[in-house]
Amino acid sequence: MWNPIAYALGFIDCDHISARCMLTIFQFFAAKTEASILRMLEGSPQEYLHQPIVNYLTDRGTKIHTRRQVREIKFTESDSQSEVTGILVAQGEQEELITADAYVFACDVPGIQRVLPPSWRKWSEFDNIYKLEAVPVATVQLRFDGWVTELQDEAQRRQLTHAAGLDNLLYTADADFSCFADLALTSPADYYRPGQGSILQLVLTPGDPFIKESNEKIAQHVLRQVQELFPSARDLNMTWYSVVKLAQSLYREAPGMDPFRPAQTTPIPNFFLAGSYTQQDYIDSMEGATLSGRQAAKAILQFLNT
Numbered sequence: 320m321w322n323p324i325a326y327a328l329g330f331i332d333c334d335h336i337s338a339r340c341m342l343t344i345f346q347f348f349a350a351k352t353e354a355s356i357l358r359m360l361e362g363s364p365q366e367y368l369h370q371p372i373v374n375y376l377t378d379r380g381t382k383i384h385t386r387r388q389v390r391e392i393k394f395t396e397s398d399s400q401s402e403v404t405g406i407l408v409a410q411g412e413q414e415e416l417i418t419a420d421a422y423v424f425a426c427d428v429p430g431i432q433r434v435l436p437p438s439w440r441k442w443s444e445f446d447n448i449y450k451l452e453a454v455p456v457a458t459v460q461l462r463f464d465g466w467v468t469e470l471q472d473e474a475q476r477r478q479l480t481h482a483a484g485l486d487n488l489l490y491t492a493d494a495d496f497s498c499f500a501d502l503a504l505t506s507p508a509d510y511y512r513p514g515q516g517s518i519l520q521l522v523l524t525p526g527d528p529f530i531k532e533s534n535e536k537i538a539q540h541v542l543r544q545v546q547e548l549f550p551s552a553r554d555l556n557m558t559w560y561s562v563v564k565l566a567q568s569l570y571r572e573a574p575g576m577d578p579f580r581p582a583q584t585t586p587i588p589n590f591f592l593a594g595s596y597t598q599q600d601y602i603d604s605m606e607g608a609t610l611s612g613r614q615a616a617k618a619i620l621q622f623l624n625t
């Protein structure tokens with residue numbers, strides 16, 4: 320029972336996950352009655368999660384530039400105080416120097432490790448970031464010509480006029496994926512297609528053994544495990560698949576690593592960090608990332624008001 324929970328929380332098993340992560344989540348479940356309900360978005364994250372946030376921000380004058388990479392942090396260094404003076408942002412071949420009153424870097428673990436100036440490692444707050452690791456993960460989607468999680472009724476399983484089966488996030492200890500759902504049922508707005516069946520999304524954890532495998536091999540391997548879990552669906556056909564591999568995804572919430580996570584304020588007064596890997600009171604998740612952003616915003620306001 321515990322491994323699927325640990326895998327779903329941090330993509331690592333019980334023996335390798337920090338007790339902090341498990342305690343955080345169970346304290347939360349115990350204290351908040353609504354926290355034990357699993358919910359999925361109505362459709363794709365782009366439309367149902369990101370777009371409302373983008374709309375909120377652009378309505379208030381924010382400009383969002385995607386496909387830009389911060390290549391270099393420009394800074395002055397003196398014995399008393401260092402200060403960031405600008406960031407070199409690249410879009411393809413073009414580079415632009417951006418200056419601001421305060422700079423917040425909301426990167427993932429590999430991103431922040433790449434972009435920090437090496438000389439900043441003289442501060443333990445920055446040097447400790449290089450002790451953090453990220454977990455590999457692979458996400459697989461399989462489309463079928465029927466309803467995989469419809470266990471009771473064969474006619475329902477084979478019809479393609481409406482969705483049928485288990486409408487929730489599912490967990491298993493008996494496959495290489497710990498956590499999965501039929502998106503055609505849980506998030507129908509974008510994933511239910513008339514005339515087609517289940518679209519299972521399954522997260523392979525630990526992802527290490529799969530990163531070097533071909534997508535075709537991974538899809539067939541996962542299909543076999545799906546058929547083991549749902550014998551009633553063995554004669555359904557997989558009609559399409561997609562595999563997305565991330566060699567470095569979440570921050571690895573391993574025992575003893577918490578002290579190395581940076582705060583949002585740093586030794587450089589106008590340079591701030593955010594992101595779910597930074598110090599915050601929740602697990603590495605979208606909610607954790609949001610909390611870190613709120614903490615960073617608070618710290619920036621404090622800096623600008625002093």
Ligand SMILES: Cc1cc2nc3c(=O)[nH]c(=O)nc-3n(C[C@H](O)[C@H](O)[C@H](O)COP(=O)(O)OP(=O)(O)OC[C@H]3O[C@@H](n4cnc5c(N)ncnc54)[C@H](O)[C@@H]3O)c2cc1C
Pocket residue numbers: 387388389390425426427429430431434456457458522565568569593594595596603604605606607608
């Ligand atoms: C397969 C999978 C499933 C997940 N499912 C869930 C879930 O169901 N619920 C949940 O809450 N969480 C889930 N998570 C975790 C969640 O996605 C992360 O915790 C969250 O995205 C962390 O947000 P973040 O803003 O800290 O970092 P990220 O979302 O990783 O964003 C960091 C960004 O910084 C960018 N970046 C890095 N370096 C630079 C640079 N030099 N210049 C410009 N940009 C740079 C990166 O490209 C990236 O876009 C899942 C994660 C994975 C991998």
